Amino acid sequence: MTNVLEPKTLKVVLLGNSQVGKSCLLHQFCDGKFNRNTISTAGVDFRFSELVVRDQTIKLQIWDTAGQERFRTITSSYYRDADGVMVVYDITNRPSYDQIQYWIKDITSNGPPNIAKMIFANKNDLDTDRKVEKSEGEKLASSLNCSFFEGSAKTGENVGQAFFKLAEQAVDRGFIHEPENDTVKIRKNLTTKQKSKCC
Numbered sequence: 001m002t003n004v005l006e007p008k009t010l011k012v013v014l015l016g017n018s019q020v021g022k023s024c025l026l027h028q029f030c031d032g033k034f035n036r037n038t039i040s041t042a043g044v045d046f047r048f049s050e051l052v053v054r055d056q057t058i059k060l061q062i063w064d065t066a067g068q069e070r071f072r073t074i075t076s077s078y079y080r081d082a083d084g085v086m087v088v089y090d091i092t093n094r095p096s097y098d099q100i101q102y103w104i105k106d107i108t109s110n111g112p113p114n115i116a117k118m119i120f121a122n123k124n125d126l127d128t129d130r131k132v133e134k135s136e137g138e139k140l141a142s143s144l145n146c147s148f149f150e151g152s153a154k155t156g157e158n159v160g161q162a163f164f165k166l167a168e169q170a171v172d173r174g175f176i177h178e179p180e181n182d183t184v185k186i187r188k189n190l191t192t193k194q195k196s197k198c199c
Helices: 020-033 069-078 094-098 099-111 124-128 135-142 159-172 182-189
Strands: 007-017 044-053 056-065 086-088 116-122 148-149
Touching: 007 020, 007 044, 020 044, 020 069, 020 116, 020 159, 044 159, 056 159, 086 094, 086 099, 086 148, 086 159, 094 099, 094 135, 099 116, 099 182, 116 135, 124 148, 148 159
Parallel strands: 007 056, 007 086, 086 116, 116 148
Antiparallel strands: 044 056
């Protein structure tokens, strides 16, 4: 009987202010659909997805974190052993963009030294309400040594490409890790969710 090896696990964390659309990005990537009534994450949530990266099957363990300030102590504990982080802002909400440097600084302080970092500018389907130009996001990402994508959780633009690129960067850095029974641990620690539209 042939032994089938389990895919290696890559831990990715979604970060950013509340209401920027992190949960919607996760649903779009994992389910291929947009849920306007996605509830606002309180604490953390997670999903799994598989990708083929560099000719190997990788299991993405994607953690969706709360953006509210009262949850940030909890949030930071989840990227201490992460392989990659995607920091999300809303192009129609400049304060969410202004907080990007805070998130990157916190990742630098609390995350692994070689963690793959990406900035995702969400909601470009609302271009008429834009408050942050794409060139601003690109410039900031370059200054913070992060990759950058602009797209939309609603239309799906650049969502799959962004997750694939982040996974690719993490694999190239050799940061594949085997989580220590993460699934059991997180189910014990997850808090309840509060209803609120994410996008």
